[in-house]
Structures are given as structure tokens and as C-alpha cells.
Amino acid sequence: MSDTLPRGSRVSRKVRNVLGKALGAPALEDKHSRLKQIEKLDPVDDCVEVYRLFVDDFKASSAFAVTGGLFVTFAVPRISRILTQSRQFEDELQKRLVDTVLLDHHIHDKGFVPGLGRDSMRRVNEMHRQYDIHPEDYVFIGCWEAVSYIWYAENYGWRPVTEKEKLAAVTFVKLRARHMYGGEKKMPYPETLEAMETFCADYLDAQIAYEPQNKRLGATLLDYVLKDYPKILHRPIQAFFFSVGPDDRLITNCGFDLPSPRAKKISRKLMRLYAKLDPMPGGLTALAQDLVAKEYPDGYQVDLLGTHVNACPRARMSADDKSTVSMAPAASVPAQ
Numbered sequence: 001m002s003d004t005l006p007r008g009s010r011v012s013r014k015v016r017n018v019l020g021k022a023l024g025a026p027a028l029e030d031k032h033s034r035l036k037q038i039e040k041l042d043p044v045d046d047c048v049e050v051y052r053l054f055v056d057d058f059k060a061s062s063a064f065a066v067t068g069g070l071f072v073t074f075a076v077p078r079i080s081r082i083l084t085q086s087r088q089f090e091d092e093l094q095k096r097l098v099d100t101v102l103l104d105h106h107i108h109d110k111g112f113v114p115g116l117g118r119d120s121m122r123r124v125n126e127m128h129r130q131y132d133i134h135p136e137d138y139v140f141i142g143c144w145e146a147v148s149y150i151w152y153a154e155n156y157g158w159r160p161v162t163e164k165e166k167l168a169a170v171t172f173v174k175l176r177a178r179h180m181y182g183g184e185k186k187m188p189y190p191e192t193l194e195a196m197e198t199f200c201a202d203y204l205d206a207q208i209a210y211e212p213q214n215k216r217l218g219a220t221l222l223d224y225v226l227k228d229y230p231k232i233l234h235r236p237i238q239a240f241f242f243s244v245g246p247d248d249r250l251i252t253n254c255g256f257d258l259p260s261p262r263a264k265k266i267s268r269k270l271m272r273l274y275a276k277l278d279p280m281p282g283g284l285t286a287l288a289q290d291l292v293a294k295e296y297p298d299g300y301q302v303d304l305l306g307t308h309v310n311a312c313p314r315a316r317m318s319a320d321d322k323s324t325v326s327m328a329p330a331a332s333v334p335a336q
Helices: 007-023 035-037 047-057 067-074 079-085 093-110 115-127 135-156 163-178 191-209 212-226 229-243 263-279 286-295
Strands: none
Touching: 007 191, 035 047, 035 212, 047 093, 047 163, 047 229, 067 163, 067 212, 079 212, 093 212, 093 263, 093 286, 115 212, 135 163, 135 191, 135 286, 191 263, 212 229
């Protein structure tokens, strides 16, 4: 079969298979299987399912959407001040990252119906109520998720993003806003992807700025990313980390220098190479599964995830606790 493919296609598939084997990400038997499912669904009525399938289909391509989503919160002082106030990033970064992954995972996988999806949404709302968050910040973070995920897919992805997927992304974040504390009742969301892109651009123009806590937060995350690598690799990994996102201002307004144009070009080529892993199997990535297992070896309780201002109960539970969630759930994890 491979002999009938053009030489470039055979090389691309070989690269994908070698990378997938090395990184524990086997290829799908039918790489268009999710797209076929999406074509049968309605992007508005079935937006939760369409959006989940879309994110899963571009999992490698958008691997840095989560960290990019964090840096955008660091670079906006109105948000970075709240993050600093909570001390969660500086004191318990791994827990904060894992909890965000789990809460987002349940919401994106299950939606807002009774069960893990609705319970996770309620936990997110409880966290938000602890802080004085401006309504415009809610809108921005919601819009940024849709805009950035589509940006990563279009810039690094293995196939074109369909109009149905774009509509589902917009519909999903607007639906989530209606379930979110500080959602559309306080400030309406843009109606289209183009309007969301404009809103995000205008918001960043007005709100992004350097303050000292921006760099402290960014440095904490960067140190965590680099801690398991030899020091000789820190500089190239940092250059890669700072090169593959959609807006250089997220880096400079966190107090870091941009990589050289040559380093950025090489990093983006490497990102496109990594993106050849798509489409990957559903579920949390191997890295995410390892982090969850490390933080919660005996399972966790959704209502104990995340930040707690007055007290910081751990979501870790004993192995025989009946209310524990096992490490089985698996779906894509968009940036939040």
C-alpha cells in the first residue's frame, strides 16, 4: 500500500510512525475517523461533541495551547495580580496545573449535564467567586481559548480546520459562559470567530503590560518545565517554548527576551514535525496521565480540586475512599 503513495507521503508517514512509537502515541487506523463523525453532527446542537473531536484531532498541533493560555494570563496585570494573590502558581504549581487539566477535561468531555462535567463547572465557579474578576477578563479568556486553539490547528495542523469546527468552538465557549459565574449575564460574548479575534486583539492592546509579578509567574512555570532536562538543553528548550505561540507580546510582557529570528524559524519547523503525530488517540496525553498519577495516586475528588482561599484541602484521597475519581477519564484538554 505504501508503495502507491507519493514519496513525500511515505516519508511523512514514516516520520509519524517513528515519532509515535518513541513518544507512546500510536497512529489512528483511520485518521479521518473524527472528521467523519464531525460531519454527521450539528455544530450548534452538538457543539460539545464537535469541539471535543476537533481538539482531539489536533492534540499534538495544539500541545502548547495550554502553556500559551497560562502566559496570556501572566502578561495581563489585572489577571496576574489575582494569580499572585492566590499563591497557587508559586506554592503548588504542579497541583494547579493538574487540577486545571482535570477540571477542563471533565467540562470538555462531559459538557454541562449532571455528572462530572457539571460538578467541575461548579468547582470552577466556586474558585472564581473567591476573587474580584472583571467581567471583561472572563470574556477574553473564553474567546482566547477558541481563537488560540484554531490558530494552533491552522498553523501546525495536519488538515484544514472546517467551518463547522470553527462554529462549534464559538458555540461551545458561549455555552460555557452561560454556565459560568461572571458569564454572559454580566457581559455579552462576541457572536462569531472573527468578532472574537477582534475582541482578543483589542483586549490585549488595552490590557497587556509588564509588571514584576508577570515575570515571577512566568519564571516559575518555565523552571517547572525545564527542571527534568539537563542544563545544556535549557536555552534551546526555552527558545522553542517562546517561539511557537501566536503573540510575541505574551513573552516580552512577562519580562523575557524573544528568541532570535533563526531560533524562532527552527522552533516552528520542529513544532510542525511534532504535529505530525496527529491525529492521536483520544484521552489525556501520556504526560498528562503521568502528572495526574503523580499528584493523585489514589484518585481525587472534584470538589477538592483547584484553589481554596480560606483553606487549601487536598483533593488526594485514600485508596478505599468511595467518592474518589479514578485516573480513567480521558479527553482533550483545551487551554484555560
